[in-house]
Amino acid sequence: MSLLDRIQRDTKEALKARDRDRVSALRMLSAALENRRIELGRELGEGEELAVLRKQLKQREESAEAFRRAGREDRAAAEGAEAEVIRSYLPAPLSREELERVADQAVQESGAESMRDMGAAMRRAMELAGERASGRELSEAVKECLQRSS
Known part of the structure; x- marks a missing residue:
């Protein structure tokens, strides 16, 4: 339906x-x-x-x-x-912990090492999150992850 x-x-x-x-x-x-x-x-x-x-x-x-x-x-x-x-019709959004896990996984899988690789990490994060997170939320989580790793 x-x-x-x-x-x-x-x-x-x-x-x-x-x-x-x-x-x-x-x-x-x-x-x-x-x-x-x-x-x-x-x-x-x-x-x-x-x-x-x-x-x-x-x-x-x-x-x-x-x-x-x-x-x-x-x-x-x-x-x-x-x-x-x-x-009520939208999928449940990812929690903060889930967002961080998605960002970590996206950074690892994309091979991103710095902010220059943000695009590759974001593409993978969007795939992993599906419809459960906004681009803004994912962007913030990926940036935090990249800043922690560099």
């Missing part, structure tokens, strides 16, 4: 439960996935679906922060609630 199918099934359940906030968030996700499918002119792969969800999550987190800075806690809470719905 694709992610879009799961979201559409969950939307029906939320409608039956009269959970308006969840319905709204799920419809937003469905629309984002459908728009991306139309944009590409083909069905989305799992990685592409997850990329759409990560983009939506980032937008909600940034919006919530902007609302907090503006003193609009009610809107920040609404954005935060939507972010939680999105998170």
Whole structure:
């Protein structure tokens, strides 16, 4: 079952439960996935679906922060609630310890010895982490590992 199918099934359940906030968030996700499918002119792969969800999550987190800075806690809470719905469809992120292990393994397997080899280590780290870590998180972990080894 694709992610879009799961979201559409969950939307029906939320409608039956009269959970308006969840319905709204799920419809937003469905629309984002459908728009991306139309944009590409083909069905989305799992990685592409997850990329759409990560983009939506980032937008909600940034919006919530902007609302907090503006003193609009009610809107920040609404954005935060939507972010939680999105998170429920994403794979569990790697813990700090798992990130460090991935970075260590990537550095070893790529033969990276200094910051000049960062690209090779990052490519391997991205492969090892899959969809469970952002490039920013992996980059920080790989940099720390390279700095410790040099």
